[in-house]
Amino acid sequence: xxxxxxxxxxxxxxxxxxxxxxxxxxxxxxxxxxxxxxxxxxxxxxxxxxxxxxxxxxxxxxxxxxxxxxxxxxxxxxxxxxxxxxxxxxxxxxxxxxxxxxxxxxxxxxxxxxxxxxxxxxxxxxxxxxxxxxxxxxxxxxxxxxxxxxxxxxxxxxxxxxxxxxxxxxxxxxxxxxxxxxxxxxxxxxxxxxxxxxxxxxxxxxxxxxxxxxxxxxxxxxxxxxxxxxxxxxxxxxxxxxxxxxxxxxxxxxxxxxxxxxxxxxxxxxxxxxxxxxxxxxxxxxxxxxxxxxxxxxxxxxxxxxxxxxxxxxxxxxxxxxxxxxxxxxxxxxxxxxxxxxxxxxxxxxxxxxxxxxxxxxxxxxxxxxxxxxxxxxxxxxxxxxxxxxxxxxxxxxxxxxxxxxxxxxxxxxxxxxxxxxxxxxxxxxxxxxxxxxxxxxxxxxxxxxxxxxxxxxxxxxxxxxxxxxxxxxxxxxxxxxxxxxxxxxxxxxxxxxxxxxxxxxxxxxxxx
Amino acid sequence: xxxxxxxxxxxxxxxxxxxxxxxxxxxxxxxxxxxxxxxxxxxxxxxxxxxxxxxxxxxxxxxxxxxxxxxxxxxxxxxxxxxxxxxxxxxxxxxxxxxxxxxxxxxxxxxxxxxxxxxxxxxxxxxxxxxxxxxxxxxxxxxxxxxxxxxxxxxxxxxxxxxxxxxxxxxxxxxxxxxxxxxxxxxxxxxxxxxxxxxxxxxxxxxxxxxxxxxxxxxxxxxxxxxxxxxxxxxxxxxxxxxxxxxxxxxxxxxxxxxxxxxxxxxxxxxxxxxxxxxxxxxxxxxxxxxxxxxxxxxxxxxxxxxxxxxxxx
Numbered sequence: 001x002x003x004x005x006x007x008x009x010x011x012x013x014x015x016x017x018x019x020x021x022x023x024x025x026x027x028x029x030x031x032x033x034x035x036x037x038x039x040x041x042x043x044x045x046x047x048x049x050x051x052x053x054x055x056x057x058x059x060x061x062x063x064x065x066x067x068x069x070x071x072x073x074x075x076x077x078x079x080x081x082x083x084x085x086x087x088x089x090x091x092x093x094x095x096x097x098x099x100x101x102x103x104x105x106x107x108x109x110x111x112x113x114x115x116x117x118x119x120x121x122x123x124x125x126x127x128x129x130x131x132x133x134x135x136x137x138x139x140x141x142x143x144x145x146x147x148x149x150x151x152x153x154x155x156x157x158x159x160x161x162x163x164x165x166x167x168x169x170x171x172x173x174x175x176x177x178x179x180x181x182x183x184x185x186x187x188x189x190x191x192x193x194x195x196x197x198x199x200x201x202x203x204x205x206x207x208x209x210x211x212x213x214x215x216x217x218x219x220x221x222x223x224x225x226x227x228x229x230x231x232x233x234x235x236x237x238x239x240x241x242x243x244x245x246x247x248x249x250x251x252x253x254x255x256x257x258x259x260x261x262x263x264x265x266x267x268x269x270x271x272x273x274x275x276x277x278x279x280x281x282x283x284x285x286x287x288x289x290x291x292x293x294x295x296x297x298x299x300x301x302x303x304x305x306x307x308x309x310x311x312x313x314x315x316x317x318x319x320x321x322x323x324x325x326x327x328x329x330x331x332x333x334x335x336x337x338x339x340x341x342x343x344x345x346x347x348x349x350x351x352x353x354x355x356x357x358x359x360x361x362x363x364x365x366x367x368x369x370x371x372x373x374x375x376x377x378x379x380x381x382x383x384x385x386x387x388x389x390x391x392x393x394x395x396x397x398x399x400x401x402x403x404x405x406x407x408x409x410x411x412x413x414x415x416x417x418x419x420x421x422x423x424x425x426x427x428x429x430x431x432x433x434x435x436x437x438x439x440x441x442x443x444x445x446x447x448x449x450x451x452x453x454x455x456x457x458x459x460x461x462x463x464x465x466x467x468x469x470x471x472x473x474x475x476x477x478x479x480x481x482x483x484x485x486x487x488x489x490x491x492x493x494x495x496x497x498x499x500x501x502x503x504x505x506x507x508x509x510x511x512x513x
Numbered sequence: 514x515x516x517x518x519x520x521x522x523x524x525x526x527x528x529x530x531x532x533x534x535x536x537x538x539x540x541x542x543x544x545x546x547x548x549x550x551x552x553x554x555x556x557x558x559x560x561x562x563x564x565x566x567x568x569x570x571x572x573x574x575x576x577x578x579x580x581x582x583x584x585x586x587x588x589x590x591x592x593x594x595x596x597x598x599x600x601x602x603x604x605x606x607x608x609x610x611x612x613x614x615x616x617x618x619x620x621x622x623x624x625x626x627x628x629x630x631x632x633x634x635x636x637x638x639x640x641x642x643x644x645x646x647x648x649x650x651x652x653x654x655x656x657x658x659x660x661x662x663x664x665x666x667x668x669x670x671x672x673x674x675x676x677x678x679x680x681x682x683x684x685x686x687x688x689x690x691x692x693x694x695x696x697x698x699x700x701x702x703x704x705x706x707x708x709x710x711x712x713x714x715x716x717x718x719x720x721x722x723x724x725x726x727x728x729x730x731x732x733x734x735x736x737x738x739x740x741x742x743x744x745x746x747x748x749x750x751x752x753x754x755x756x757x758x759x760x761x762x763x764x765x766x767x768x769x770x771x772x773x774x775x776x777x778x779x780x781x782x783x784x785x786x787x788x789x790x791x792x793x794x795x796x797x798x799x800x801x802x803x804x805x806x807x808x809x810x811x812x813x814x815x816x817x818x819x820x821x822x823x824x825x826x827x
Binding site for chain 1: 687691692693695696697699700703704706707708709710711712713714770771
């Protein structure tokens with residue numbers, strides 16, 4: 001509450017400007033999660049309004065409400081002082097609100113112009129495509145965006161950055177009042193970023209309201225006029241970019257530190273559980289050597305694409321190495337398939353739980369026993385009650401919030417889905433557990449629970465590997481940290497010697513220090 | 514009560530079966546009769562047996578279009594080889610032909626990675642050709658009357674064919690629901706990647722399903738030929754479509770990962786009851802086709818509307 005009154009004061013001290021878009025007390029729930037709870041937002045014409053928050057803070061949900069993809073459960077949306085209901089993306093578009101997706105939704109085999117006017121193709125005699133008009137109008141928009149490619153170019157031949165420009169061009173066709181950018185720089189190079197920012201500034205000067213969603217602090221401070229912060233689906237206030245600083249908004253974004261009580265005693269090391277030597281796959285990574293002892297957590301930190309996931313997949317038998325060897329409990333083993341890996345006591349909680357971790361249509365119980373169903377059989381028949389017992393055991397242990405063992409994992413929140421995946425592997429009684437980005441897209445509370453869980457698992461004598469792209473996570477859970485850059489291990493840190501600075505250097509290839 | 518509502522939501526086809534039974538009972542004096550019911554079961558058993566196998570194949574995320582041709586081949590062999598091998602030998606060869614075709618389908622789809630739709634489409638065309646070559650476009654008649662007697666025989670007052678269908682339905686239900694194979698069929702169809710990473714070997718399960726459906730198609734063809742005491746090279750045409758219709762009516766998804774034998778039984782019975790009832794009411798059979806086509810779309814609409822779990826946003 002305090003935050004909100006503070007915020008209003010700070011804004012009232014500025015000359016009053018009329019908001020173009022205003023959200024009042026907007027809420028949205030999904031089964032098991034309250035994604036948004038009483039969120040406020042006002043966006044003015046001719047400003048870049050940044051929306052800041054961690055993964056799972058509700059940014060995407062809010063954006064989808066703006067774009068008419070979701071409807072809010074409560075609250076109101078005003079556009080130029082008119083109460084509006086946008087029940088579909090089409091309606092949002094008619095109101096002048098357009099969303100530039102993070103994932104491009106274009107047709108690679110069609111031309112640029114056809115993509116720009118997809119669903120809205122200029123015609124003559126009401127049924128034929130007016131190609132000349134199509135290409136001319138597209139050309140005008142491309143010139144405005146400073147794009148060098150031709151309207152007749154096949155979209156699939158363009159770089160990702162240029163495809164993103166096409167996506168923006170597509171929005172401009174509708175002469176939008178509000179344009180929402182969702183993490184637009186995720187796949188851009190620095191130069192392309194500069195071009196994009198130029199385009200955004202140009203839009204802003206022409207009076208368009210821009211909502212800019214990102215969690216990259218530097219971009220937000222470079223580009224935005226005001227910043228609104230979300231945390232766990234609640235509104236944390238709006239700030240003038242010039243009057244605030246990174247520390248203040250970070251504080252608002254993260255809130256209290258849920259991981260503060262994680263203790264770091266030096267682990268009681270058991271025997272060497274896993275030893276990898278000289279592992280390599282041509283073109284992906286090379287010369288990877290490390291070991292993990294029972295009872296410790298080893299963090300793998302690096303940028304996306306550094307080869308971490310691929311190494312884990314190799315150890316787990318999903319990829320064939322070109323060189324090197326993997327030893328488990330001192331034995332040289334050839335692991336050719338996941339079932340080999342499971343037999344040798346390995347478990348892999350994969351990067352994307354929906355695509356790789358869960359069979360979404362199946363119940364919580366069935367997912368829990370997916371990897372070791374043969375242990376729950378009597379004379380070839382599945383013993384359902386034994387299965388239930390195991391699921392209920394992990395439901396308690398991992399504090400999985402779900403209505404019952406029959407409940408489909410499809411409707412669980414991200415955090416609970418992840419716990420089911422972890423439960424699946426724990427029920428195979430592994431000796432070595434690999435977790436790849438274990439808290440991606442999970443709300444802050446569950447995230448901390450999973451961090452605590454990882455520490456506890458190590459304490460029970462499990463050897464744990466955590467792959468993560470989030471520095472706080474790696475620092476929180478690991479006893480040792482292995483930094484990777486471009487397919488190689490650049491440094492190994494003991495927890496006690498690591499600093500954020502040295503870690504950043506190690507994962508960006510600046511090892512000379 | 515909640516359980517009943519739940520069942521209705523999950524198996525909308527059983528509402529339709531129930532409505533049909535009530536409707537035909539009131540409109541035809543011959544419908545509600547034990548003998549007519551056993552009759553329906555016998556008629557249902559041909560499509561029904563294949564549909565049991567198709568349920569496994571489709572939940573696993575595949576499809577088998579070759580069942581009609583397999584059925585004709587097995588029936589032709591089982592009748593045509595009787596003079597040389599005797600009834601038992603000929604029937605065994607017929608069943609074996611189904612198993613071999615199923616195994617070939619499965620191995621080719623597994624090892625080449627070609628979609629099962631295409632592999633079995635090829636088999637459907639090719640095996641039908643084989644039938645015409647073997648039979649020389651002739652119908653075969655079983656000269657030993659014991660063969661057709663079997664098709665008309667009864668046990669405990671029930672036609673043997675109906676009993677076989679009921680027994681195999683129960684077994685299929687139990688296997689799908691309570692064995693590792695059954696569970697993994699759901700897992701592979703629901704999320705192939707996740708299943709693989711959980712150490713499930715995808716190929717063998719697929720192969721087993723194709724062998725199963727090949728065997729059931731052959732069995733179905735042989736039982737059908739015992740009813741007629743003969744086989745024709747055109748036997749089983751379009752049966753793949755009727756089978757898929759029955760399975761889909763029963764709530765199994767074309768995309769895999771979802772379905773049940775109970776639903777399939779509902780789908781099979783729906784088609785059989787509708788045909789039988791309309792026949793008793795002397796409605797020309799073409800109207801039955803129109804109604805079945807409409808029902809298919811309506812049931813799937815209900816399924817999409819009410820039974821599909823709602824997606825969750827992140």
